[in-house]
Amino acid sequence: MKVVFLTDSLSDLDGVGRYAVRLISAMEALRPGLEVHVLLARKHRPTSADVPGHWKVEVALPPDYFFYMTPARFAVWRFIGTRNTKRAARDAALVHAIKDFPHSLIAVDAADRAGIPCVATGHGTYTIQPVVSDRHKRTALKAYRRFASLISVSRYTRKRLLALVPPEILPPERVHVVPNAVDAESYVEPVALEGGERPWHGKRFTLGIGELKERKGHHLGLEAWARRAARDGDLHHFLVGHRAGDDYERSLAAIAERHGVRDRLHLLGNVSEKEKIDLLQRASVFLHTPVTAADGGFEGFGIVYLEAAAAGTTAIGSLDSGAEDAIVDGVSGLLVEQNVDAVLAALDSVLDDPVRRESLESGGRAHAERSSWEENARAVLAIYDQALAKSSVRDRKKRPSS
Template sequence: MLKGHFRYYDYEEIDLVHSLEAYPTGLIGFLLARRLKKPHVISAIGTYAVLWANYRVHKFIYSQILKRARAIFPISQGTAALIKKHFGPYLCGVPIQTILCGNDYARSIPREVALNRKFPEIPTILSVGVVIPRKGYHISLAAFAKVKKQLPQARYWIVGSIDDVNYFKQLQRFIASHCLKDVEFLGEVSEQKLRQCYEQASLFLLTPQQIDLYFEGFGLVYLEAGAYGLPVIGTKTGGVPDAVKDGVTGLLFEPDDVEGLSRSLLLLLTNLDLARKLGQANRAWAETLTWERSARHYYEAYLNLIKQT
């Protein structure tokens, strides 16, 4: 299959091969680079840069690809740490350079709209993400339940498809057993509706959990919230600490710290000056982490590798 495709390329114009997914795409990139006798570099994107440690055959193949790579580019420090933890013996001498994800959310939201946003009269918490255990809605709902005891008028909107029905039923049982009101699962929504949710929210909350080797590789949704000038609350897991600057653009807690999360929710729902300060900083962070910035870092890394070849 590869042989049939090679004839379309001028080999002399190829300086290196970059696999934008670690595996299985990285296997194709590895074979191509070997045939062309060019350096092979790999982007490591969250779960699928680490998951193969659980599969004997795939782990063997993947480990051979990793140890022969000229460089590995994780999208977060959290992803880098997990690759080193599970594939460390195969990474001796392989440079690992974290290049954070980019985004273009801020381009569609005028800066003045974000910086001068008005907080709603009804304290409103917003989460955006598919309804699966890894997104940690059982934790965020537990925190919201504590918030309701002190701020009864608060409400919680959850945007995202219900991909795990059993988990959704678990969340519904929690809501019923705690007589928890004002929680809305909005499902998948249009771009216009999503924009309205962000504009009408007081803050953004998402509490990802690491389940086995499934984890939040970065957390672009926190930057999407930042584009709207929202402060964010998250958990110290995976790549979230790279997406959220703790104490600057938002607040971070241990994955199971329901008490800390509930206190931070109450703080930002009642201290609007602090919420605005964090939200404005999050807007600036979203403007900083652009795809152009990522591309520049990749290009500089390419040049360094080519010089060494």
């Protein structure tokens, strides 16, 4: 069975890229006859070293900012992307849009033209944004109506989606929650880093991971850390994620400056996968407090919460976000309201109570171990099989009776 996958990357540097690599690899292990053809977006991030050489991978899709293009450019790229995807899907059984709208629009356009089903994954912000956009809503709803199934990475994302999309367009039974997963064993053993010591070695620190943008909520966690650090003289904070050098990044530095702790805030930019694991293993607390941004963006799940849990590091996340699905509150980490006082109280409770911290670390490891890409892949393959069976029934009904 050949499946065409649409994604903006196969990179370790972003959640969608890690999701794509790990899910497809796990499905291939369960179903050895799976033929993988991946279509990437232009200007994609560096491809993971874990991508097998036998996968067919080609750049054939619009860049990541497709959603924001002018209507004329959008139309051109929709045509190009659909043409390229249809060509790839000529001998395929199914198209899977791992990237949200509008790349999923290209996927379903091409699948319809090829006469095969399309399954889409909904990760969060760009599952919801199209259906509240004056410009994109009509087109998005038409696309959602045509998906054979939509995989939501969290109950939170599914709840928000179904509150906005009428059931006659997207019936609830076609929206399946298949939570993100983690290969827990990969985060247990210490990693060997080439090139000697890193800036975080030998330091006591909290850690944040995620692109420096509002919806990731770095400003919330950083304000809480800065207040704590002002009275905790050896506590540092390391922040991993793409640096744009914009107003938001400057505002983060200003928070630390205001509290007199700028010398203990370290903006690392992107790091390697091994460095990320090393950071997660050494951190005192993983502090990732996403918010609902002014533009409506939100965190749909957060694989990195599971990665922190697997590394034995307590995570603090936000309520009213996909963190609700990734963290078992009080067992594998803490969930707090989206305000600084709540984040600071949680941070203090973990740092000041070794017994509680140890309990959360133990609970986090157990939670991560119960998660697996194998189970995720098994659920997705079952969704494929269901979509293909329904497609076969429809095809038989269309044939004239003899």
